[in-house]
Amino acid sequence: MLLIEEFLDNCYEISREISEEALNALIEYIEDNYERIDDPLLSDVEIQVKLEEFRNYIIEAKKLPTHRALKRLSHVRGMVERFKYNFLTYSVTCESSEFAKSLDVPIKYAKGVGPAREKLLRKLGIQTIGDLISFFPRDYEDRRKVIPLMYVRENEKITTKGILKSVEKTKKGDLIIVSALLQDGINQVILKWFNQEFKEMELKQLVGREVYVTGSVKRGFFGAMEIQNPEISLSDSPERTILPIYPLTENLTQRTIRKIIADNLPSICNLRDLIPKEILEERRLIDVWKAYTGMHFPKSSFHYKISRKRLAYEELLLFQTALYLSKRNVKQVGGIPKSFSGRLAEEFISKLPFKLTNAQKRAHAEIREDMRSPDPMNRLLQGDVGSGKTLVAELAIIDNYEAGYQSAFMVPTSILAIQHFQKLFNHLTELGIRVALLIGSTSQREKEKIKFALRNGDLDVVVGTHALIQEDVHFANLGLVIIDEQHRFGVKQREELISKGKVVDTLIMTATPIPRTLSLTLYGDLDVSVIDEMPPGRKEIKTFTLRHTRAKEVYKFVREQVLENGDQAYIVYPLIEQSEAINAKAAEDMYRTLSKEAFPDIPMGLLHGRMSDEEKSDVMSKFVRGEIKILVSTSVIEVGVDVPNATIMVIENAERFGLAQLHQLRGRVGRGEKQSYCFLIVSEAGEEAWDRLQFFASTNDGFKISEYDLRLRGPGEFFGTRQHGLPEFKVADIISDTELMLIAREDAKRIVENYPDSEIIREVYRIYGERIRFLDVG
Ligand code: ADP
Ligand code: MG
Numbered sequence: 001m002l003l004i005e006e007f008l009d010n011c012y013e014i015s016r017e018i019s020e021e022a023l024n025a026l027i028e029y030i031e032d033n034y035e036r037i038d039d040p041l042l043s044d045v046e047i048q049v050k051l052e053e054f055r056n057y058i059i060e061a062k063k064l065p066t067h068r069a070l071k072r073l074s075h076v077r078g079m080v081e082r083f084k085y086n087f088l089t090y091s092v093t094c095e096s097s098e099f100a101k102s103l104d105v106p107i108k109y110a111k112g113v114g115p116a117r118e119k120l121l122r123k124l125g126i127q128t129i130g131d132l133i134s135f136f137p138r139d140y141e142d143r144r145k146v147i148p149l150m151y152v153r154e155n156e157k158i159t160t161k162g163i164l165k166s167v168e169k170t171k172k173g174d175l176i177i178v179s180a181l182l183q184d185g186i187n188q189v190i191l192k193w194f195n196q197e198f199k200e201m202e203l204k205q206l207v208g209r210e211v212y213v214t215g216s217v218k219r220g221f222f223g224a225m226e227i228q229n230p231e232i233s234l235s236d237s238p239e240r241t242i243l244p245i246y247p248l249t250e251n252l253t254q255r256t257i258r259k260i261i262a263d264n265l266p267s268i269c270n271l272r273d274l275i276p277k278e279i280l281e282e283r284r285l286i287d288v289w290k291a292y293t294g295m296h297f298p299k300s301s302f303h304y305k306i307s308r309k310r311l312a313y314e315e316l317l318l319f320q321t322a323l324y325l326s327k328r329n330v331k332q333v334g335g336i337p338k339s340f341s342g343r344l345a346e347e348f349i350s351k352l353p354f355k356l357t358n359a360q361k362r363a364h365a366e367i368r369e370d371m372r373s374p375d376p377m378n379r380l381l382q383g384d385v386g387s388g389k390t391l392v393a394e395l396a397i398i399d400n401y402e403a404g405y406q407s408a409f410m411v412p413t414s415i416l417a418i419q420h421f422q423k424l425f426n427h428l429t430e431l432g433i434r435v436a437l438l439i440g441s442t443s444q445r446e447k448e449k450i451k452f453a454l455r456n457g458d459l460d461v462v463v464g465t466h467a468l469i470q471e472d473v474h475f476a477n478l479g480l481v482i483i484d485e486q487h488r489f490g491v492k493q494r495e496e497l498i499s500k501g502k503v504v505d506t507l508i509m510t511a512t513p514i515p516r517t518l519s520l521t522l523y524g525d526l527d528v529s530v531i532d533e534m535p536p537g538r539k540e541i542k543t544f545t546l547r548h549t550r551a552k553e554v555y556k557f558v559r560e561q562v563l564e565n566g567d568q569a570y571i572v573y574p575l576i577e578q579s580e581a582i583n584a585k586a587a588e589d590m591y592r593t594l595s596k597e598a599f600p601d602i603p604m605g606l607l608h609g610r611m612s613d614e615e616k617s618d619v620m621s622k623f624v625r626g627e628i629k630i631l632v633s634t635s636v637i638e639v640g641v642d643v644p645n646a647t648i649m650v651i652e653n654a655e656r657f658g659l660a661q662l663h664q665l666r667g668r669v670g671r672g673e674k675q676s677y678c679f680l681i682v683s684e685a686g687e688e689a690w691d692r693l694q695f696f697a698s699t700n701d702g703f704k705i706s707e708y709d710l711r712l713r714g715p716g717e718f719f720g721t722r723q724h725g726l727p728e729f730k731v732a733d734i735i736s737d738t739e740l741m742l743i744a745r746e747d748a749k750r751i752v753e754n755y756p757d758s759e760i761i762r763e764v765y766r767i768y769g770e771r772i773r774f775l776d777v778g
Contacts, residue, residue, distance in 0.1 A: 001151075002036040003144055004051065005088055005300045008080045011058075015076035020066065023073045027062060030055055040144055040240040041299070047087050054079060088300035089286065089307075090293050103130030103268065111263040120252045121260075132264055133292050134730060135257075137244035140304070143214055144240055149187035152217055152225055159214040159240070160189070160227075167203040178203065182213055182227075189217070189225040191232070206232070212240060242298050261296050268292070274760040275314060279747055285310045295731075309740065312732035316741050319729075320748035321760065322768040328752065336503045337374045338479065340402035344431055345395050359533035360388050364395045366529045370505060371399060371480075377505035383531030384702040385511045385667025386538070390420065390642075392531070393482050394427060396507055401433050401460050405479020409463045410497055412485050414439040414613045415620060419641060420484070421463040428461065438464035438473070441613030469496040482507045511667070512660055512706060541670040543678040543697040545654070545690070554679045555598040558648055562602055562629050567674065569648035571632045572665055574656040590652070591632040599630055607633040635661065644672035654680035655689045659709040662693075663702050670700075710735055 010033075014026045034055055041047050058076065061069040107126055108118045126132050147158045162182040170177050178193045178200050191213060193199045215230030246257050273280065273288045280287065286294070286306050294307025345364075349356060356364070363381060370377035383389045397407045409424070411417050421437040428435050436450045436459050447467075453459040457476030462468065478501030508526065546554065561567040571594070573587045591606040605619045605628035616636075622628040624643055631646075635657070649669045651662065662680070670676035680693050695708055732740065751760060 001038055001145060001147065002033055003300075004037060004039045004041055004047070005084065005302050007033060007037050008083060012077055012080045015073055015080075018070055018074050020070070023061065023069055026058060026073065026076070030058055038146065041087070044087075050083065050087060054083065084300070084302045085286075089290060089303040090299055103128060103133075103271070105129045107132060110260065111267065112260050117252075117256075117260070123249060124247075124252075129264060129268065132261060133268060133296075135246065135261070136295050136730065138247040139245040140298070141214070141243040141245055142301075143212070143243060146212065146240070149182065149184045149189060152187075152189060154217050154219050154225070157214070157216045159212055161210060161212050162188070164203065164206045164209060164211050164232075167200060167207060169197070169200050180207075182211070189227055190220060191215075191230055192220075192226055192228050194229065196229070203232075206234070209234065242301070242304070244296050258296075265289075265293055265296065272759060274758075274763055275317065276751070276755055276758060276760070279750070283313070283743065283747070285313060288314070308731055312729070312737055313740055313744055315729045315732045316737065316744035317747055317751070318760070318764050318767060320741070320744045321751055321764045324745075324748040324752050325761075325764065338371045338400070338403035338405065338505075340371075340399050342368065342399060342402070344402045345398040348395070348398055348427070348431060354535065356391075357388065357531070357533045357535055359383070359531040360392050363392050363529040363531055366527070367392070367396050367507065368399060370527070371396070371403070376503065377507065378526050379507050380526045380528045381507055381509045381531070382528060383509075383511065384534070385664060386671050387511075387531040387534055389509045389511070389531060390423065390484075393484075393507065393509060394424060396480060396482065396505075397424070397428070397461055398431065398433070400480040400505070401431075403479065405477050405503075406454070406457070406459065406475050406501075407461045407480040407482065408468055408475070408478060408497060408500070409461065409482045410468050410484070411463070411465060413636065414441065414465050415607075415616055415636060415641065416484070417463055417465050418613070418617045418620065423642075424461060424463060433460045434458070435461040435463065438462050438467050439613060440465060440467050442467070469500075473500065475500055477501070478504055480505045480507065482509065484509045485511065511664065511702070537673050538670060539673075539675050540700050541649075541666055541676045541678050543666065543680065543700075545680045545682060545693045545697050548652075548681050548683045551652075551681050552598075554650055554681065555594070557677075557679075558630065558650065559599060559602070561648055561677075562599075565647075565674070566626075566645075567648060568623065568626065568628075568643065568646040569630045569650060570646060570665075570668055571630060571650040572652065573632075573634050574651075574653050587632055587634050594630075594632065602629050603627060604630045604632060607631060607636060609634060609636050635665070641668055642671060643668070645674075647672070647674050647676040649676075649678045650681065651679065652681050653683050654693060655682050655685040658713075659692065659696055659705050662696055663705050666700075667702075707735065 010029060011026060014022055014029055016022075037051075042051075057072060057079075061072040064072070105128060107113055107121050107128055108115070110129055110132060113121065121132070124135065126135055141157075143159045145159060146161045149160055149162055152158060152160055160182070162184040165181040165183055165188075167178065167180045170179070176195050176197050178196060180191045180203050182189050182191055212233050213227060213230045214232075215227040218226050218228060220226035243254075244258060244261075246254060248254065248257060269289045271289055275285065275288075279285075288310070291307040291310040294303040295311065298304035298307065363383075367377065367379060367381075370379055381389055381392060393409065397409070400407050409420060411420060417437060417439050421435065425435045434453075436453070438447065438450050442450070450459065450462065451473055454462060455474045455476060467473075481497050481501070481504050483497070483506070558569045558571075562569060571590070573590060587608050588606060591604065595604045605623055607616060607619050611619075619628065619631070620641070623631050623646075626645060647669050649666055651657065651665055654662065657665070666678045669678065678697075680697065682690070682693060685693065692712070696705060699705060751758065755761065
């Protein structure tokens with residue numbers, strides 16, 4: 001039971017190494033397995049002959065002197081590849097008389113489509129021939145392999161073959177059962193159809209003949225193997241193929257849609273390929289029509305694989321080309337190379353109480369190189385919560401200062417701005433760098449002072465929120481923009497800040513670790529630095545998922561840790577309502593209850609979005625200084641807050657948070673040397689939500705978590721509606737097609753530069769149009 005492609009793939013694997021042992025292994029493999037090949041494609045005489053030739057070519061190597069035999073071995077992999085390309089995909093020649101129908105032709109002009117079918121197809125969103133051929137199967141049924149009855153196992157969907165015997169019909173109450181026996185030699189299975197009385201006639205005509213049977217194997221009441229409601233066909237039927245299964249609604253059968261698609265595929269066989277020939281050849285991509293055929297009616301798994309690859313590549317290429325075009329538009333602004341010795345940053349590093357991690361050093365070096373280059377920096381700094389991104393940002397600020405430029409550091413919340421400001425102020429003032437804070441609640445007088453100083457060049461660094469992008473904020477010579485937690489800002493906000501300088505380098509920081517493919521998609525042609533290493537000595541945060549009935553146990557634990565170890569804790573409430581007033585109230589109520597009942601003797605603080613910046617900052621400072629031991633809060637502390645002595649994070653109604661948010665929250669602890677804990681208290685959660693939280697508890701790896709989350713929710717919801725430029729791909733998988741995305745990205749550059757007038761560029765404008773201007777600032 002071996003398919004040709006399985007046979008070839010095995011030969012390919014054995015020939016990876018060129019040696020006498022490998023040659024002997026290959027010959028042995030071929031001698032043992034050639035006869036086992038059982039593949040519907042063998043009915044093609046040409047394939048039969050070519051396969052025979054291939055076998056003989058290797059077997060005969062036995063008689064040759066070693067060096068010549070090995071030479072043959074070294075050809076095997078190339079031969080296998082050519083064989084697959086030539087014989088395991090369709091080789092189609094279009095009739096020259098047949099002109100490509102445009103993809104825009106309305107579906108009613110398609111072959112085999114009358115008014116009734118037109119209606120059904122439209123229901124599936126199929127309006128044109130183009131829609132029809134891109135209506136891809138959701139799955140395939142591989143009927144090429146025929147499992148002998150002897151090897152038929154329970155709970156597998158298989159195709160098997162045998163002689164049909166004795167058909168009979170029985171009645172059990174309302175149920176009509178037609179059953180038949182399928183035999184080969186001594187083995188047999190029972191076939192059963194329920195309430196399909198008409199089957200009896202059909203089957204009776206097949207008795208005594210060899211048939212193929214496809215279905216799921218079950219064990220019947222008396223222990224015998226059974227296949228229920230199987231598909232049955234004569235052995236010479238063409239159905240021994242890979243069958244597409246379409247996502248259908250009612251009234252259209254698989255058989256019908258298969259036929260409609262099969263009938264209409266040829267009408268586009270002269271379709272012009274968008275991708276330049278040279279690139280197709282270099283990347284070993286099949287032509288577009290072959291790829292469409294392979295998506296619907298793959299001749300082999302190989303055919304499907306390269307078809308999918310080709311079409312996914314095309315989608316990614318179009319997208320990357322759009323990105324590249326937009327980047328080029330931005331790039332033309334130009335930049336200037338900054339010059340600085342780097343001594344100031346070195347001095348700063350030498351005074352730190354710890355050593356930089358290698359990942360931090362690497363990121364810093366990459367940023368330096370960007371800043372010194374004549375092109376403006378466009379870099380994404382990606383690193384899990386607590387990996388030390390802020391420190392790297394500080395180093396960039398110091399270098400930028402040394403080069404003689406101002407820096408702006410924009411963060412999403414005022415709490416975070418205050419915290420960053422305090423940190424930067426402490427660190428940078430001794431280096432002679434002047435830092436200010438600009439947030440909504442900064443007093444009018446103070447604001448005026450800061451703006452005046454920024455405009456005159458009397459300030460070097462400003463940390464702030466959206467307040468930074470007010471129209472009347474001007475800089476003397478802004479040279480570096482840093483944006484933290486980028487996904488919280490919209491496209492325009494970033495552009496606005498950048499436009500306040502002439503030669504601005506941009507560094508974007510995100511703690512949502514996302515797969516490379518996605519960062520390329522979302523952030524376009526940004527370069528990426530990854531901090532994939534935590535500062536040493538960090539312990540895994542221990543995470544527990546508990547039903548709310550056990551909340552008391554958690555509070556008891558918190559109490560002990562605080563009183564005995566001097567630890568600090570967060571207790572967080574989710575957004576329950578749209579209204580922050582209601583949330584604030586929930587947190588307030590809880591704060592009062594807890595300080596009366598669970599923690600009467602422990603200093604507690606309350607933090608929520610309805611408080612003024614001053615109040616918030618006051619509470620935060622007390623928490624930082626350890627005057628407050630337990631901080632009850634809404635999710636306002638989600639981002640960036642850094643208190644190393646806090647070791648416990650209690651999250652109430654944890655099921656209401658998304659995983660990314662939970663990860664952010666958990667990242668508030670585990671920042672020092674002590675063991676940290678995270679408790680997820682669950683109020684009402686279905687099985688799915690519970691599984692999700694269990695998964696979260698099982699890992700501290702932000703990358704794994706976001707990938708899980710992405711798979712669960714899909715990219716659209718994952719990033720929320722604020723994200724522009726997140727395309728919906730039909731074939732490409734935005735999460736796993738990383739390599740293809742990288743290739744497409746490379747080729748996009750070449751296309752824009754070498755084929756400015758090509759079909760593909762026109763297609764890019766047709767699809768992305770106006771959006772091109774915005775894409776890369778995602
Ligand atoms: P992020 O912004 O990536 O979440 P931070 O920059 O806030 O992380 O750093 C988290 C904590 O780790 C801070 O207290 C910081 O001082 C500390 N830290 C940063 N780099 C190192 C390092 N190389 N070794 C030890 N501690 C570090
Ligand atoms: Mg941070």
